[in-house]
Amino acid sequence: MSPAPPADLDRAHALMMAALDGESTTADREELDALLARDAELAAEWARLRRVKEVTAAMTLRQPTDEVWDRFRVSVMHRAERSLAWTLIAAGAIVLGVWAAWHLLEGFFQETGAPWPIKAAVTALVAGGVILLISVIRERWFLHRRDPYSREVIR
Amino acid sequence: METQTDASLVQLARGGDREAFGLLVERYMRRAYLQALGLVGSREDALDLSQEAFARAFRARHTLDPDRPFYAWLYQILRRLCFNFRRDRRVRRTLLERDGTAWLTEAAARAAPPSPGEAFERAELSKRVAAAIEDLPDREREVLVLKEFEDLKYREIADLVGVPVGTVMSRLYSARRRLAECLVRAT
Numbered sequence: 001m002s003p004a005p006p007a008d009l010d011r012a013h014a015l016m017m018a019a020l021d022g023e024s025t026t027a028d029r030e031e032l033d034a035l036l037a038r039d040a041e042l043a044a045e046w047a048r049l050r051r052v053k054e055v056t057a058a059m060t061l062r063q064p065t066d067e068v069w070d071r072f073r074v075s076v077m078h079r080a081e082r083s084l085a086w087t088l089i090a091a092g093a094i095v096l097g098v099w100a101a102w103h104l105l106e107g108f109f110q111e112t113g114a115p116w117p118i119k120a121a122v123t124a125l126v127a128g129g130v131i132l133l134i135s136v137i138r139e140r141w142f143l144h145r146r147d148p149y150s151r152e153v154i155r
Numbered sequence: 156m157e158t159q160t161d162a163s164l165v166q167l168a169r170g171g172d173r174e175a176f177g178l179l180v181e182r183y184m185r186r187a188y189l190q191a192l193g194l195v196g197s198r199e200d201a202l203d204l205s206q207e208a209f210a211r212a213f214r215a216r217h218t219l220d221p222d223r224p225f226y227a228w229l230y231q232i233l234r235r236l237c238f239n240f241r242r243d244r245r246v247r248r249t250l251l252e253r254d255g256t257a258w259l260t261e262a263a264a265r266a267a268p269p270s271p272g273e274a275f276e277r278a279e280l281s282k283r284v285a286a287a288i289e290d291l292p293d294r295e296r297e298v299l300v301l302k303e304f305e306d307l308k309y310r311e312i313a314d315l316v317g318v319p320v321g322t323v324m325s326r327l328y329s330a331r332r333r334l335a336e337c338l339v340r341a342t
């Protein structure tokens with residue numbers, strides 16, 4: 001018995017999966033049997049994989065209680081509504097926040113009484129906040145563009 | 156309306172018919188929940204993510220194509236949510252939270268009650284395998300869950316995940332090899 005060459009190994013792996021999952025033809029099964037007969041290492045791996053299949057085949061996902069299903073549909077529709085509400089609230093809050101901040105800063109800088117170190121500190125605070133915001137937005141955009149799962153689907 | 160096909164419900168949902176979309180939710184909520192459970196391994200998170208997937212689908216209903224299967228479209232939203240969730244969770248997760256028995260159970264044990272010794276051994280094995288499944292890379296875990304717990308054919312998995320059948324088989328092999336290593340270490 002000698003180990004199978006690498007090209008045969010890929011084929012052997014595919015044949016083993018198909019055999020485990022009941023998706024192999026008679027010819028596939030004969031081909032696998034021949035490979036296993038001449039490669040002891042492969043035969044040992046086949047035994048290990050069969051054991052894995054036995055264990056996973058005896059496992060199942062836990063079902064939730066019936067109450068979960070009763071609430072599911074209603075929860076989905078509420079979520080969809082709430083999401084619209086949050087989007088509107090966020091948009092309104094951003095516009096109002098920017099408008100209020102602009103007017104506050106405008107009044108602050110026009111006021112001649114404030115000492116220049118305070119004006120410099122406020123300027124630094126605002127500039128830091130803007131840089132932070134832009135950085136977060138850029139990071140989000142970068143992550144969105146590089147999402148490893150977005151390009152996997154063949155459309 | 157309950158007897159209508161997915162395609163006609165999708166057509167109605169596209170036009171904003173909430174009742175039609177609600178029926179699609181009822182048709183696929185169990186499947187979506189269980190697939191999310193298989194992908195994230197926590198019942199509360201699976202419920203949250205599957206509901207969120209439907210909510211996002213409802214918001215994006217105008218992009219629905221009645222000629223394509225509704226669930227395949229929904230699944231793309233669901234898997235991305237689950238994978239992103241897993242990516243974020245990996246950072247903050249602790250070993251204490253790892254308990255596969257919370258989401259996986261033994262079908263065979265319910266069918267024929269084993270002896271106490273066997274039951275203990277099975278429970279230990281299940282725990283180890285569940286923990287090993289949780290450690291699998293996302294793409295391998297996904298095909299394993301679709302195969303083992305959803306019992307889909309390779310062709311169906313390939314269509315759902317959007318990869319060739321050969322890739323499904325190689326991911327399955329890789330996942331099972333990792334689980335086999337875990338079982339070998341356990342004995």
